[in-house]
Amino acid sequence: METSDKLTSVVSAILKYAIILSIACIVIGTSLMFINGNANGIPISQLANYENPKNPSYNSSSFSPVLIPQGLAHFDALGFISLGLWVLIFTPVTVLLSSLVDYMYTRNKLYTILTFIVLFNLFAAIVIVPYFVTN
Amino acid sequence: MIDYGALTEFLLILAGGVAAGIIGSLTGLGGGSVLVPLLTLFYGVPIEYATGASLISTIATSAGSASTYTKKGIANIKIGVGLEVATTLGAIIGALTFEIVVTHNLQYILYLLFGVVILTSIIPTVKRGKYEYPEEKTLDFTSRIFQLSGKYYDEKSKKEVKYTGIRWWLGEIIMFFAGLLSGLLGIGSGALKVLGMDWAMNLPMKVTTTTSNFMIGITAATGSSIYWYAGYIQFFLASATAIGVLVGSRIGSALLLKISNKEIRWIFFTVLSFLGVDMIFKGITLSKIYNIPPFIGFGIAITFSIILVILLFIKLLISEGKYGNLR
Numbered sequence: 001m002e003t004s005d006k007l008t009s010v011v012s013a014i015l016k017y018a019i020i021l022s023i024a025c026i027v028i029g030t031s032l033m034f035i036n037g038n039a040n041g042i043p044i045s046q047l048a049n050y051e052n053p054k055n056p057s058y059n060s061s062s063f064s065p066v067l068i069p070q071g072l073a074h075f076d077a078l079g080f081i082s083l084g085l086w087v088l089i090f091t092p093v094t095v096l097l098s099s100l101v102d103y104m105y106t107r108n109k110l111y112t113i114l115t116f117i118v119l120f121n122l123f124a125a126i127v128i129v130p131y132f133v134t135n
Numbered sequence: 136m137i138d139y140g141a142l143t144e145f146l147l148i149l150a151g152g153v154a155a156g157i158i159g160s161l162t163g164l165g166g167g168s169v170l171v172p173l174l175t176l177f178y179g180v181p182i183e184y185a186t187g188a189s190l191i192s193t194i195a196t197s198a199g200s201a202s203t204y205t206k207k208g209i210a211n212i213k214i215g216v217g218l219e220v221a222t223t224l225g226a227i228i229g230a231l232t233f234e235i236v237v238t239h240n241l242q243y244i245l246y247l248l249f250g251v252v253i254l255t256s257i258i259p260t261v262k263r264g265k266y267e268y269p270e271e272k273t274l275d276f277t278s279r280i281f282q283l284s285g286k287y288y289d290e291k292s293k294k295e296v297k298y299t300g301i302r303w304w305l306g307e308i309i310m311f312f313a314g315l316l317s318g319l320l321g322i323g324s325g326a327l328k329v330l331g332m333d334w335a336m337n338l339p340m341k342v343t344t345t346t347s348n349f350m351i352g353i354t355a356a357t358g359s360s361i362y363w364y365a366g367y368i369q370f371f372l373a374s375a376t377a378i379g380v381l382v383g384s385r386i387g388s389a390l391l392l393k394i395s396n397k398e399i400r401w402i403f404f405t406v407l408s409f410l411g412v413d414m415i416f417k418g419i420t421l422s423k424i425y426n427i428p429p430f431i432g433f434g435i436a437i438t439f440s441i442i443l444v445i446l447l448f449i450k451l452l453i454s455e456g457k458y459g460n461l462r
Contacts, residue, residue: 060363092352
């Protein structure tokens with residue numbers, strides 16, 4: 001059994017549009033950052049300071065993905081940049097979900113299970129492991 | 136009022152990303168392998184943030200190129216997804232190990248390991264592309280169970296190529312380590328992934344490189360989310376490098392098709408080996424085992440990289456002479 005043509009087209013389209021969406025969000029976010037001179041209330045001069053990784057005010061640990069809708073509603077730079085970065089992180093999840101549907105549809109039990117394991121690993125990396133890292 | 140200082144800094148990082156993307160694409164090692172040394176050695180970025188930015192850029196480049204290869208039907212999604220069982224697990228363990236290393240202020244280990252990984256990746260990457268199709272080998276039980284067959288249309292030879300992989304289990308073992316390195320060093324581990332599919336699973340080179348490209352995004356995404364919550368994604372850096380590396384890799388791919396003299400790639404291999412040696416020196420200095428003054432380290436790194444690449448080039452020429460017309 002070979003990979004179905006439909007899956008190939010769907011995966012290719014997901015990858016193509018996800019990258020366009022992601023880069024568009026990042027470009028909008030960085031443009032807003034420079035135009036407004038800040039992001040999420042943090043001055044750009046401090047955002048551009050990457051010398052101290054121990055300072056949590058200016059990196060991802062201080063901006064949970066749940067804050068993205070709020071950031072977008074306020075037309076905030078970090079909201080757009082974070083959305084762009086999370087679109088990138090979620091692209092493989094979407095690809096895997098499409099593969100899972102295809103394998104289930106074609107009744108390919110082995111690859112349904114394997115895809116499910118990979119999805120579980122990604123779920124663990126996105127939800128379970130960070131809980132232990134942050135606590 | 137636009138902060139021109141910050142804008143200049145952003146553009147400089149973006150330019151670095153473009154350069155990393157071009158070199159990564161021309162050498163076949165990917166932007167991350169160049170971006171991390173570039174940011175840490177020349178921009179003074181802490182390795183924590185450099186690896187975080189690199190992982191994000193890796194997903195962007197992988198998605199960009201994998202879209203084309205999957206559409207052409209060369210990348211084997213099924214084989215890629217199956218092997219991701221091991222790479223995603225490896226990436227989780229790698230990212231957690233990274234967190235432990237950083238919290239214990241053992242960053243020098245990352246520099247040393249990074250240097251070694253770059254230098255050892257150059258050898259299989261240099262040899263890559265010398266042959267298109269693998270030798271025929273006896274199929275094993277995993278060939279049938281894990282459905283390792285596939286086909287693609289080869290535009291160069293104008294024919295349909297059918298193939299069947301072997302030793303799925305060995306591929307999985309190698310992929311676990313590829314994932315581990317990806318999570319630990321913020322790279323795509325393309326060289327190791329290619330080794331897993333080419334040497335271990337006996338798949339054609341085109342299928343290997345394109346499937347590896349497809350897989351890199353999934354592996355990097357696994358590590359990225361852990362990096363996010365641990366606070367290793369710095370927005371300013373990650374935005375500049377994601378755009379820069381993506382643009383650079385596109386330029387690199389276009390250049391690769393246009394460069395008629397393939398020997399020009401050796402210049403980039405020299406750059407890469409220089410970065411590898413310099414990372415090792417930085418690791419040695421940070422470990423306080425021996426303090427190497429930067430300018431001496433720089434000189435030794437340049438000399439060493441030139442010698443290494445010349446030796447590899449000679450070795451390749453000798454092997455070509457021995458095995459006939461391979462290029």
